[in-house]
Amino acid sequence: xxxxxxxxxxxxxxxxxxxxxxxxxxxxxxxxxxxxxxxxxxxxxxxxxxxxxxxxxxxxxxxxxxxxxxxxxxxxxxxxxxxxxxxxxxxxxxxxxxxxxxxxxxxxxxxxxxxxxxxxxxxxxxxxxxxxxxxxxxxxxxxxxxxxxxxxxxxxxxxxxxxxxxxxxxxxxxxxxxxxxxxxxxxxxxxxxxxxxxxxxxxxxxxxxxxxxxxxxxxxxxxxxxxxxxxxxxxxxxxxxxxxxxxxxxxxxxxxxxxxxxxxxxxxxxxxxxxxxxxxxxxxxxxxxxxxxxxxxxxxxxxxxxxxxxxxxxxxxxxxxxxxxxxxxxxxxxxxxxxxxxxxx
Amino acid sequence: xxxxxxxxxxxxxxxxxxxxxxxxxxxxxxxxxxxxxxxxxxxxxxxxxxxxxxxxxxxxxxxxxxxxxxxxxxxxxxxxxxxxxxxxxxxxxxxxxxxxxxxxxxxxxxxxxxxxxxxxxxxxxxxxxxxxxxxxxxxxxxxxxxxxxxxxxxxxxxxxxxxxxxxxxxxxxxxxxxxxxxxxxxxxxxxxxxxxxxxxxxxxxxxxxxxxxxxxxxxxx
Numbered sequence: 001x002x003x004x005x006x007x008x009x010x011x012x013x014x015x016x017x018x019x020x021x022x023x024x025x026x027x028x029x030x031x032x033x034x035x036x037x038x039x040x041x042x043x044x045x046x047x048x049x050x051x052x053x054x055x056x057x058x059x060x061x062x063x064x065x066x067x068x069x070x071x072x073x074x075x076x077x078x079x080x081x082x083x084x085x086x087x088x089x090x091x092x093x094x095x096x097x098x099x100x101x102x103x104x105x106x107x108x109x110x111x112x113x114x115x116x117x118x119x120x121x122x123x124x125x126x127x128x129x130x131x132x133x134x135x136x137x138x139x140x141x142x143x144x145x146x147x148x149x150x151x152x153x154x155x156x157x158x159x160x161x162x163x164x165x166x167x168x169x170x171x172x173x174x175x176x177x178x179x180x181x182x183x184x185x186x187x188x189x190x191x192x193x194x195x196x197x198x199x200x201x202x203x204x205x206x207x208x209x210x211x212x213x214x215x216x217x218x219x220x221x222x223x224x225x226x227x228x229x230x231x232x233x234x235x236x237x238x239x240x241x242x243x244x245x246x247x248x249x250x251x252x253x254x255x256x257x258x259x260x261x262x263x264x265x266x267x268x269x270x271x272x273x274x275x276x277x278x279x280x281x282x283x284x285x286x287x288x289x290x291x292x293x294x295x296x297x298x299x300x301x302x303x304x305x306x307x308x309x310x311x312x313x314x315x316x317x318x319x320x321x322x323x324x325x326x327x328x329x330x331x332x333x334x335x336x337x338x339x340x341x342x343x344x345x
Numbered sequence: 346x347x348x349x350x351x352x353x354x355x356x357x358x359x360x361x362x363x364x365x366x367x368x369x370x371x372x373x374x375x376x377x378x379x380x381x382x383x384x385x386x387x388x389x390x391x392x393x394x395x396x397x398x399x400x401x402x403x404x405x406x407x408x409x410x411x412x413x414x415x416x417x418x419x420x421x422x423x424x425x426x427x428x429x430x431x432x433x434x435x436x437x438x439x440x441x442x443x444x445x446x447x448x449x450x451x452x453x454x455x456x457x458x459x460x461x462x463x464x465x466x467x468x469x470x471x472x473x474x475x476x477x478x479x480x481x482x483x484x485x486x487x488x489x490x491x492x493x494x495x496x497x498x499x500x501x502x503x504x505x506x507x508x509x510x511x512x513x514x515x516x517x518x519x520x521x522x523x524x525x526x527x528x529x530x531x532x533x534x535x536x537x538x539x540x541x542x543x544x545x546x547x548x549x550x551x552x553x554x555x556x557x558x559x560x561x562x563x564x565x566x
Contacts, residue, residue, distance in 0.1 A: 031451045033491035035503055039544070040488055042452055090544045093452050095486060095508050100545045114494040121492065121500055250399050250449060252551050253540075260546045 024049035024123060028082050032122065036114040037107060039096030043115055044085040046070065047078030053128045053341060054119060056084040058112065058144075060135030062265040063258035065092035067249060069134070072238045073326035073333035080338055081130075082123075086115055088140070090261030092254050103264045105272065109143040116151045128345050132156040132337070135296065135323065136265075139164065142274050142304075145281045154284040154344040155310075156337065159323050161296050162304050165273040168207035171215050174297035175199045178222070187229040195222065212269050219294035223322040226292050233320045233328035278307035284344040286314040288336065290321030290328060314340060386562055388412040390529060394556020396445050398455070404447020406554060410463070414438040435467040441477075447552075449486075457484040461516060471522035473530060482512035484540065510540040518554070530558045 030045040044067055045054075055077060057069050066085030069075075077083055087094045089108050112131070120127055129152050133141025138160010145155050161167065176199060179192040198218065202211050226232045285308050289301030298317075305315045316336050321328035389411050396406035420432045441461045448454045459482030465475040491506035518534030538550040 031489055033452075033488045033503075033506060035491055035493040035506060037494075037496070040491065040506065040508060042488075044451065093449075094544065096544050097508075097542050098545055103545060117494060117498075117500055118492040249452075250402070250550065252399065253548050256548045257544060260544060260548075264545055 024052060032118060034115050034118050036111055038098040039089045039094055041089060041094040041111060042087050045082055047082045048080055049082040052124065052126055053081045053345060054084055055081050055130045055132055056086060058133035058137030058141050060137050061091060061262060062136045063091050063262040065249065065254055073330035076334040077337060091257055093249050100264045105140055105143040108140055109147045112144045113148055128153050130154045130341055132158065133160050134158040135160060139272060146277050149281055149283045152283055154340060156286045156340065157304060158288045158325060159290055159293050159296050162274045162278060163300060164269050167296065168212055170297050170299055172199055172203045175294060178292060178294060188225045191225050209266055216295060222294050226322060232292060232322050235327050238330060275307055278304060279309035282309045284312040285310040286316060286340045288316040288325055290318045290323060290325045293323045295323040390558050390560055392556050392558045394554045396447055396552060396554045398447050398449060398550055398552050400553045402447055402449045404445055406443055406445035408441050408443035410439045410441040412437050412439050432469040434469055437465045439463040439465060453486040453488045455484055455486050457482060457512060459512060473520040475518055477516040479514040479516065482514060483509055484512040485509040510543060512538055512540060514538040527559050528557045529560045532556060532558060
């Protein structure tokens, strides 16, 4: 009887202690689901939560996965902060039931704000939150800022897209500049001549879904040649945690979700332009861009920086990076993010 | 409060419950028609298996199967050393009912129930292969720690947060008969599973299954 009483008492103590705000003194390794407007979206939280500084990562794509970013410069940030890898609506391991027309940047920005609400509920209202968006995540993060920036201490855009309407034409110009530069440096001359030819044809044909997709692929392909010719950082020294890819997520589910959501959001490439609203973003902001980004070119980054309304804004250029400075120059990336967060806590 | 939440959960999934009932009705309907010819216990087998989503998310599956049609071919060949050798090949159509549960590492655990129709060929030396289709199935994901934000922005910690999917599947596999006292055969199956609806469209899973079939009659002996 005594044994049963002690077991029940222990269970009650555990039950009630679990109702309190979570202990942030140890390294975090939590998975929370956010159920919001027809979707269940997981957020994976790893790292040091001692100082209650949480950095939410918005992945690229659309259709990428939160945990794809648990590598290189982003993973290194876990030593200092709690990093939140969020599977957006329709992406990664997110589930739900809604129509195609319901997937919009506006609703996805609401999802991020729902995540903020959950984090504050679970870990305390005094959390210091920062938001980092890469590529498509940069566009989504911009939309979050335009919806409710008051929840955050700072906004970090990394090779993001605030103005996709002009992306096609900007890319045509930038591809030519980079190709000319590489040819003059005697780097992979055959490849860059081919690129120039393709760009000429795509420029003549103008923007279509198919051409935009071809240009996007060409951007990633070009990084292989730029890396081979030592123009981009080598990415050596990055530890790859194979469990991210083969254990933490169901491969087939995430692959199919990626294709579906990418297709659902294909309209953004010709419709979205937040340039004129950027001046309403007034919280501390940092814009980081790879000089050789041929997916979303450098001038788009300069444009975002110039239009931001923040009085405390920082521009960081990565001279040896393509679309992903957190991989190409991961040490510099980590240091710059830490510098920005520490200056704006 | 607890009962109310369970009722709400069941109510929300009622169409899937209907599909489930329809599945069972189908199985029992088949059984009835067999009864009229004389239900035969020897046609009923059970199976238990390791069931891994994507191969490595571990789970278990148990099922029952009933042979609804069987055709046996016998050939007698005369060999110089062995004399007359009888070769037997079997083709069977089988209906199955299955229950399973698996754990996806960080996200959810999943319970499923389905019914399938299988074609199985057994060669003379006991090697088997099968193909099948499961038009009736339900898979329910039970999510880990979940917080719900309602339309009016209210936050609550969700109790038993789950989502159910209609889950048709294709099955293909191989196996071999066994001469053990109770085990009838081992088998290795691959399942290609649809999840409908999933987000704004559909999705799919791959599962691998390794297990044993046993004959309940052999336990009685």
